[in-house]
Amino acid sequence: MAHLLGIDLGTTTTIVARVDESGAPEIIRDWEGEAITPSALCFETATHVVVGREARAMAEDAEHAFLEFKRDMGTGVSHPVFGQRVTPLDLSALLLRKVRTHAEAAHGPVDLAVITIPANFTNAAREATLEAARRAGFAQVHMINEPTAAALAYARGQKQPLDGLYAVFDFGGGTFDVSLVRAKGMSVQVVFTEGVQRLGGKDFDAKLSALVAAKFQAETGDELRAGDCEFSKADAEDLKHRLSSRQAIRLPLRSAKHGRVHVEVTRAEFEAAIAGLVAQAEMACEGVLLRAGLDRRELAGVFLAGGTCRVPSVQAAVRRVFGQEPQLRDPDTAVALGAALYAAHKADPAKLSPAQRRRAAEISFQDIAPHYYGTLSLDDDGVLENSIIISKGEKLPVARTRTYYTVEADQRVLTCEVTQSAIPENDPLMVLRIAEVEMALPAGRPADQAIEVTFAYDLNGIMRAEFRDLGTGQPLVIELRDEGAGRGSLNVAKVTLG
Template sequence: MANIIGIDLGTTYSAVAKINNSGKPEIVKNAQGGNITPSVVEFTGKEKYSVGATAKKMSIVNAKNCVPSNPGDEAKRHMGSTEKIYEIFDEKHTPVSISALILKKLKEDFENENGAIDSAVVTVPANFANEAREATAEAAKLAGLNVENIINEPTAATFACSVLSSEELSGKYVIYDFGGGTFDCSIAEVQGQDIEILTSEGVQKLGGKDLDLALINLVAKRFKEETGKNLNSKFYSILKAEEDKKTLSDRASTLVSIQSPEGIADITITRDDFEEVISSLVLQAEMAVEVALDRLDLKPDQIT
């Protein structure tokens, strides 16, 4: 059987999948045993770098030599741009070259356990412009991948659901894809494994990272109210914000303890607090869904 893989080159995390012996798609673990690989590159010198979990951890203390160096500056968010340059150790890198390093890591991890890859399908946001799609294909080529196709992320998700579902799907479905850095909504007509994407809508710069930033801003505001000082981002990082965001999915509140030269504070953030500060972001996603429904003259109760 040919080694054909699917790659989700994500804003914050990336993953590889293959078809198993039962004909079902499954995630392939990376070299560290994880299902997903952080889309972070740390440079330790000229032509020296690491990709993944270690790079993500080091981005706290070595941000200037990492991509992204700060939230919102992820390579995927700049795909297709000819102006964005990352200059590190006197070397210039582009969103394409950074993405190629991430893809190369995914490729090497897969091939070390599963043999040479024959071809790959790479997913992109439904609202990616042609320039961004071409940039993604170029990054894959630089990584040594033979790209069979570039397909939209919601389309890939629909195919996976139809294959994995214990019951045959039939009807119209909304695919709501709130990723790390992009939001996509597609409406599909599904009959078994016959899938027709009727329309897609999205927001190119809207995702989990934006929720993390909203939480950081809320904590910084509370910190200043208690101490009168500005919060140094080193003492409440994007990684800690991501952890607290996940906690608020399971609990009604979380305690954020800050110990910094600027001051010490114990700040309680409730789920209601968090939902209030992200409400405008969630609204953007909801509006995109409404636009997609309106385009097809559909009402919510007409969705399966």
């Protein structure tokens, strides 16, 4: 029987599932016996790292503790730690290595792991995640978009097999995604997806901290300052959780100057403070329907994933925007369970038990390109324009070739650019340039030399761009990872994990 893992590597929490003997996904509890592990690491020395709950508890005052590093995947950020530089990729690799060794101690070597990523993740972040999984020592790794994984988990647990169009609303600790999928039984096809890369429960916590600080000031006339009164990020998160089930909370704060200060926070005040954030998610839902050319009345159901869906005003927003009651089943674990199912789908059938094989055979799956990708070229009037090669919503895998021509005689340099955009945009100033590499061309040729440009987008959601000068046959391949952002610098294998 194959050992197959689904790993929801979240901004705030990491959840791991495996496929059991019967082919059903089940959550693997962590080294502390918990289903949900904080995505937290703390370096005690250059070569010893604490992972999970303990690291999160240390994070408030430890200098070398890291939370929410998923938000910086693929961005070039790095941190100094005991004389070395540590990237979000390194941190993810360490967390994943801890997960792997724990799972292997219980169930033997992992044959295949599926790591989940936000549908809206950039290519650099996707590449960095895949590399982190490799460094963590997983032999075979695939990735799946989080809302798609959640859709698979929801598809499995229904009384009536799914049949029709569904929306998956995935609001986590750090990211928000909404996907439209067509599902029939365990066959899931992604139709369109929208998201906000930096929008999650963490932003709600920050609003709540500001609200508590304002109340403290109104009460005492003094600013809420560390040193006088401690109200940590963890306290804000805890208060937020309690406001999901209660209308008001009276908080006893302890101030060195003022003694005990009571502030009351109501759910209504909290919901007013986060209204702008919730509206962003709501707008993305309207956008996904609009861009897919679909009407909300066509939806057969709405599924909720991610812990932030527990906030009552978030659920109210979902009802408002989709006009129906959503299903809220295991919002924390749906992504990991769905990833484990996808692992069974991707595994070599020869390695599966007969029951696993039957389950895996029921699953079929189709994902799409999450952005528009193009290159910059000159139009007929010599004006620079963005020319789209792969469109958002195209079924994966996709490879497309277009031919462009050099503009000058004796042109020695070709600037090869890869652009990304959320809408089909021709204006070069309105798109993100995700790669720019110069290619040297031979001297002495006339203008109009053909350059073949191929963009290939694979099932892991990673794109490679190839620019080929047909005259010389010489290719220039651009791998979409930001220099420095992807690579990581730490020798993860040399770090001991506690």
